[in-house]
Amino acid sequence: MNSAVFNHGRLLLWGGFLALAFALPLVFKSGFLVSLLCQIGIMVVFALSYNMLLGQTGLLSFGHAVYYGIGAFVTMHMLNIIGKDGGPLTTALLPLVGGLAGMLAGVVLGYVTTKKAGTTFAMISLGIGELVAACALMFPGFFGGEGGVSGNRVVGKGNLLGFTWGPQVEMYGLIVLWAFLATVAMFALTQTPLGRMANAVRDNPERAEFVGYDTQRVRYLMLILSGLFAGIAGSLTALNYEIVTSETLNAHTSGVVLLMTFVGGIGFFYGPIIGAILISVMQIVIGGMTHAWLLYFGLFFLFMVLMAPGGIASVIAIQRNLWLAGLFGRMVPHYLAVALPVLILLAGLVGLIEMSYALLAGEGVGAGDTATKVMKMELHLNTPGPWLAALGVTAAGLVLTRWIGGRTRAAWNSALATLHGDKS
Amino acid sequence: MSSPAIRITGLKKNFGASEIIRGVDLDIHRGERHAIIGPNGAGKSTLFHLISARLPVSAGVIELKGENVVGLKPFEINRKGLSRSFQITNIFHNLSVFENLRCAVLWSLGYRYSFWQRLAGLADARLRAEAVMEDIGLAKRRDTPAGILSYAEQRALEIGITIASGADVILLDEPTAGMSRSETDDAVALIRRVTEGKTLVMVEHDMGVVFGLADRISVLVYGQIIATDAPAAIRCNAAVQEAYLGTSLNHD
């Protein structure tokens, strides 16, 4: 049995991740890092739920935030109801409510959207997303207008095991627990008949019809289930921030989850996890370092689309295959050789971008900025000196990268040829 | 066993103004191997597409085992026990050979859209897929993604997917197209083996394959069946010769 959900190796891996997730806040005591970890946990679930559509069923959605947002709003209202009237539910179980809400939204909206696949689906999802987002501002009673709906997650008495979920660390524990459950469930789903047929529908919808499957039904079911997990993620957001606003379900949120999932890699189950972690950290770290972070972000995304459309996970997977084939060793010197010119190129580009921002965007990249320390000292941007230097570095980097990169590529191609030769 | 496997009456298909299928009547008996031949552009593939509901019918009736199936969706017809292959390889490229076959058997084993059962736990699906894999000679390629198989292997897989569900009416659209001689021989043997006891309808250009496999042959010319008969009779049918060799033969 090679594909059981819980064979020994996998059990160890899952357990290891769970333990690591619980251990992290013990190592990093900073409140900010715990907050960051909470955000990552939520995004992991959200991105994985998105990949149920994009990676597994081949549905490119531009409106996935709708399910996330609806899960969040319903949770928040539920939280407020519990806070006011009490009730059988406790905070810890609310993600289930949010998930069901997301699922219900999937049942209703998915009926319309999944009639089509491909480009048409992408557009319908965009339209539905815009529709719901616009409605959000129109019905302030439910969506709370531009101020959103807020609540207090410390409600009820005698919460599960005495946790109040007030402190961020307790909330983190709750998020890890739910994220873990959702991840296991989503992974298990890939190992079921529906999960596999979703892959089949993605690869070749026509053929899927001719082996007896209604592709529309497969897409619909996948969307509903994806809505369930997106709803859980939204619910966790609601509990974590104790406020939900209409932007939770707008196009921007849909875009972010798409970016995360794609950058991480849609072809692998763990791809979106990598993406969620990477993008969350990037947003905060790079976002904190430079005003140009959105530009870097956009460039990075385009670079990924053009150079590594399989995402980071596919890059890792290829390295792993090389390693297993014993070919990784012979690539290492090439990687190292190409790293230097790439760094030079990057330094030049970063220099140019940062100087442009300093000059044009007004907000100087003032003294003490870590990002400008690369370039040291004060630069006179109104003189050609720094610009020529940066241009020179960029050009040198470019030439070197092309030169050495050519060799690396040749080595890479030969390694891949050997790899595939071995296999076929 | 009264009704034929497939009964086609008055079938027509237009693409805009041009009529591609112009009133086809045809009975396919249960258990026979039936080949449809005809010159290029005669409408053979279109006929297949109509039977399998890939294209909508313009007029006429198609009965599958006595039941009118016009207007049904492809998957509905498939569930009634008709399975088809494609002239242009039509497989799940990113899935492994094994997964391709397993996908093909899931519905017929009643797993439908289940998301509460583990695939790995479905022994019958695994056994059936493995059996087909063995049949089509791809056991050693079990975990290879279908997209990187060789052409002949993909054709074999195409047939494998078609027969895996256990459908009793099999439509094969040029199963040996583009194969070398030896590959064709293997394919013929394969088809013969896997369609044992089933109804087979095939479109084929390779006359060696046709005459080696078929119990009966229909000749489709310009959207009409001009003859349906046993191979030997078809061979010396004047109308067929005219259609294939041109009118000059008539003057002999």
Added chain:
Amino acid sequence: MEFVVISLLNGITYGLLLFMLSSGLTLIFSMMGILNFAHASFYMLGAYFAYQISTWVGFWPGLLVAPLLVGAVGAAVERYGLRRAHRFGHVAELLFTFGLAFLVEEVVHLIWGKTSVDYKIPVELDGTLFTLFATDFPIYKGFMMLVSVGMLVALYALLTRTRIGLIIQAALTKPDMVEALGHNVPRIFMLVFGGGTALAGLAGVIGGNAFITEPGMAAAVGSIVFVVVVVGGLGSLGGAFVASLLIGCIQTFSIALTISITDVFALIGVTLPEGSQVARLTITQLAPVLPYLLMVAILIFRPRGLMGARES
């Protein structure tokens, strides 16, 4: 009466502007199968380029040069970006344009700042064209209509009178066939993408000063253009035209209607419960949602769009 005429004029002006955007999008989609997410970004670039040129040499040269520049940028994007993304399939292409939209906005922020720029209507066009009843109709709106219609005529001539036009036209309905005939040369792709983006650029040149030139302008029209293309029918220029005018007028007229949902339902004899949130909404408030509702309705009842030839 006065109100109806004025609203109609406003609706048509807006609709024509939408058509300038959606025609390029339709062309690109038909030929290349690419849903250009960055299309509205080229509209924005058109406005900014025209602004920049107008500060140097005035509005009129900008009217010509800015769309050409935008087209050149578009062609370069196709040549060095999309063509590579194309190898990885449609999803990669779509994502590429998605990322591009993001990048363009950021670059606009960088070069022209985050506030609106002072892109003025040229003095020659600043004034009243005619006064209808008591309302002035500005010259510039007339000019916008003129340019849109001129572009429409030019596009029509190009498509029906030239060889490349015939190829493009054929591609609208039968892309596979055109491809099979060997016309799928990268150069045509580049040309069409450049041309389509240039149209968006032209819309930006005349829309930028009529409204406002600011970094959010792309996002503001981006999704509505998609609605137009879907409602009109993918790949149908005629459909895009009809849908543009339709949506332009719907948006204009819905603002005019102060009646609430309750009133609407009362017309058909249904009484809504008092005080519910839906009941209190007026059609005016619903105005921005109507195009999306229309799109959803179209997709349910007529998936190929008003005049679409094919479904996807």
Added chain:
Amino acid sequence: MKNKFAKHLALGASALLIGGSAFAQVKIAYIDPLSGPFANVGEAGLKGFKEAAEVLVNQKGGIMGQKLEFTGFDNKGSPQETQIQLKAAIDQGFRFVTLGNGSGAAHSLIDAVNKWNARNPDKTVLFFNYAAVDPTLTNEKCSFWHFRFDANTEMKMEAISNFMEKDKKIKKVFIIGQDYAHGHQVAKYTKEMLAKKRKDIKIVGEDLHPIGRVKDFAPYIAKIKASGADTVVTGNWGNDLSLLIKAAKDAGLKARFFTYYAGGLGTPQAMGAAGENLVLQLTEWHMNVPTVSTEKFALDFNKKYPGVWFYYLRVNNMVQMVAQAMNTAKSTDPKAVALALEDMRFKVDTGEVWMRKSDHQAMQPLYISIFSKADGKTVKHDSEGTGYGWKTLATISQRDSQLPTSCIMERP
């Protein structure tokens, strides 16, 4: 600013967090949009605070010898992000926060601050509000931990409606606003107050449009025109206001516009000549209010930051009042500062600012002015280089701007 935040994070990650900076300083976190569609507003505010802290506090001896510093935190205009940024600020040791843009964000912040202070009574945080004008913030939702330095919507409408009461030319009023809390409140107070003060004025129409999404206001203008309104009241700001005025001019609408936010942040530039003698605004100050030191400050500011025009007098007021409160209390503990701010009467250029104790709402003189051609005399300075500036039509004294509050404050 932002970079320091990252540095802290990086150091924190490597477990080398150094507590605070080497120089003693009083730090205030400025949580407002620094990216996204409202980034220009946020950045202008931040520059204003930095300049005010430098010129009005630090160059005059600082706070008990310490420097006052403002650090920007980008909330992207989002209530949710506001809470994330608040957490980030608290983690970095900030005890004071300020925010101005968006009632939603302000509500979110006041909630978060209340919650935080209840859960962490030893690390309280104080919120200075410099521009969020939702009246509920100093009424139903008032908090001990919140101080507002701007007049709220209700007070502003009181002033505007008093002005309208005296103008007998006004017969028909049309209300147009953005479809969100602020727009709704402006409409509500306009109707209520006019109904009380001028029964003869007819409200001939009321429209709410989606915020930031209308490209062409021509249909709305057509509607206003059809209604025969001679006066339009709007709470619109930013592009929604500029586009509205432009469309009015295009269609030849001659109605006067009473606005809240026509005075700054790019709006004068965008409306240009279209606004002449048609657009009125209510503010706590404008360039042509005869004030010596503020005028100089504004001119210096405009020279130092070309393209950003000094607009917020209340920023200066707030910075000075906070500094004085800290100096008086001889403490930078939020609670002590709050107590010292309560009931403070602070002398500024335009008169006196009084921080009312019962609801923490600042009372200050207000001005109604009209957009008119700069003539070097009454309209000495133009606005944002347009050739048009603001001419005072009426002054509302601090006393006249006061309104009762329904605040029942929970005091620690």
